[in-house]
Amino acid sequence: MQNFGTGAVTPPWVVNLDHALLKSNIDHERAIAVIGQEIFSFPSRIKSIIASGEFKIEKRPMDASALAYNQDVLDALKREYRNGRKLFLCSALPYSVVKAVCDYHGIFSGFFVLDAASQNERDGVRRSIAQEFGSIIDDFELISLPADIGALTAAGHGSGQSGALVWTNVLSIISAIRVRQWSKNVLVFVPVMVSPVSTTDNWYQSILAFLAFSLVASISYVCNDLLDLQADRAHPTKRLRPFASGALPVATALFLVPILLVAACVAAFPLALTFQMTLVLYFMLTCLYSIYLKRMLMIDVVVLGCLYAIRVAAGGEATGIRPSEWLIAFSVFFFLALALIKRQAELATMLKLRRTKAGNRSYRTEDFPVIAALASSAAFNAVTIYAVFVWFEVQNELYSTPEALWFAIPMLVYWLGRMVLLAHRGSMLEDPIVFGATDAKSLICGAVVFGIVQWAH
Template sequence: MQNSGTNALSPPLVINLEHALLRSNIHHEGAIIFVREEIFTLPASIKGFLVSRQWNTKKKSSPDPRVLLYNQDLLAALKNERKNGRKLVLYSALPFSVVKAVCEYHGIFSRCLVLDATSQNDQDLCRKCVARELGLSSGDFELISSPADFHVLKVELPDTGQSAAPVWPTVLAIISAIRVRHWSKNVLVFVPVMVSPVSTTENWYQSILAFLAFSLVASISYVCNDLLDLQADRAHPTKKLRPFASGALPVASALFLIPTLLIAACFAALPLAISFQITLVVYFVLTCLYSIYLKRMLMIDVVVLGCLYAIRIAAGGEATGIRLSEWLIAFSALFFLALALIKRQAELATMMKIGRKRAGNRSYRTEDFSVVAALASSAAFSAVTIYAVFVWSEVQTEVYSTPRALWFAIPVLVYWLGRMVLLTHRGDMLEDPIVFAATDAKSLLCGAVVFGILQWAH
């Protein structure tokens, strides 16, 4: 690196915002922000139109400079150049307000320029326009218009140019984006065939197809949710590592992912009953409403989240033709409400750890932590009570050959639910309790024991 005196006499360094300083496509992200704001403000816009008969056309679709995805290696080198006295200029074809906001945020650029798109994309024309704006000749400054120009800094920077990305990291990023590890939630579609004493091989085959269909549809909602929450995720301590937020996958790749997942889900659901297909559509619509509106509504979000869990069990019954008992429906409603509340409790624990009052897209505050924990405990042990009343009643004697065996599941449920609440209270829970349970040895052991008890009872 050059010394301070040399840098003070070095020619100005002119850097392109879109193609050099940023690692993501700001135009695509701007479109996502516009769609997000249009969707989120739609109820208010409709209400305003009904009152004033005029649509509110004032939208803020500019990306927040604090959460844009910058090339950190280049940024560090530029800060060092500025520290040593070199003049830095940022140019872009974006609106002046956006470029100015980025300049002010970083505080290392002495000036920002706005060129038209044609001038920006033509190297020679770009040099002429920059020279004219700065009052210099074309050779009196150095230009970084793309990663290929990083060599002018005379420091080692990774080549992030147009070379093809390695296949394996991209595959891993896609797997992460569609949340394959969250597919464990969809094992709930197997509950009807697991508890039924008359299940057949055909029922298991139907459950497998239902599992695949639900997993693929859920992945679509995850991709859409990550796109809509792009800026909020980048401000989150762990969610910023998600593929779209971190830049591991470009936003435009969603145009390939979503249709592919949708087609695959349709093929998986096609051989199953029409009632299952309707249930799958209802689930997808509800997940979209949850991602866009409902997850920001106090308590409504946990009720809907609990319903989304319970719908999976209902869908398993529709796929196999196995009728679900009222007892199972009542138990599921309270059990999954408890898990939804534990999920919110875990999120609040994370916010408390990083010193924030609330998550950016939730209605709960950190002072609600104890109340949410109490509600989670109440719902959990109410579910155990429902199960105990079912075992005590005479209804189960019509279904199970050894009904007394069902009593042994109660201490297992009490242990597991109590442990989940306590781990969450300590801040040791991942933000999704079912995903946590799928990777936790003690939770898996509890699940195996309960499954064994059900088979014994049959």
């Protein structure tokens, strides 16, 4: 450990790693990781690990590059370092963690570990400095919080900053619950859209079903992001998610999840019991997927396809309009194709980054052509089933103009083929349905197909 250098013109800065440099709480993140790893153990096992603090013990070297840093603080520290100021880290985190961060950034002259009670107190830091260096050094500045940087650099904080912070947190929460992903849940409207006997009440029931599914899906997204923190931070786009980037502390989930759960129950309460049971099944399956199934080769895409199909079935349970066997068969292959396209897009991203494997998936980049072939096969099997369905409807004349349904086939072929090609090129960075909800050509295709179905009615 190096000495401060009492002859320095400017006093050194002692930076609190836990609350100033890091945007996230490592202990909270480790506790969540333990829960995810031990979820199938007895609850008493999880409780004993958390109570004993065993989750704090480093079982493998800390990857300092995968932590969520306060970029404004880090930039200010780098400027001061270039100007010749000595910087030191203090922290209540384990020695190995603090050392890893110190070595990674290369701007700190040294570090020392504090007890949790004194890490933000100047006297406590002074005592630690005395123990480390053998003398009491009074001439230093303690950076306990990000705001301390502004005070020391005369950057100041405007009166409107608190309001901006609140607005930023609101936007982060909206991003965390992935309101954009709610577009997937329009699938609950499929039964009422294709039925020739739907009523206004059916549309109202579908809207409630959409809200209930969206809120429950948001719970699963929050839980999934908490369990995937490390993998997301290594991903080019997922690293920007609120929990991975540190924009939201992981403790936010403690009040966010219950609020979403209550709101989902309120939306589902007026609907049929069978819908509520389907919603519970969906939630359990998404949790199982997030914790375990998404890491299993091919099982993950089958489950993902089933989660799409469950939305369609749930829409039928909410309205009392049961999907036909043809619609279920079409949905299975159609949504399996979308699940495979999603994996194809992820592998294309991995190829661009020259990585061999995603951190939380069982697929390797060498599987890319196989996944692409499976996606194409599933997509055009769905089109084949739809063509047989149209032929069946023409024979039975359940629609007033069933021949009109033939015109949807070219649109399906075009849209599915385009999705496969865009995923192959690496141009699709998110879920195909979410991509389609913001893609002009996809929206036109959807509007045309909807118009064709209404014409057939």
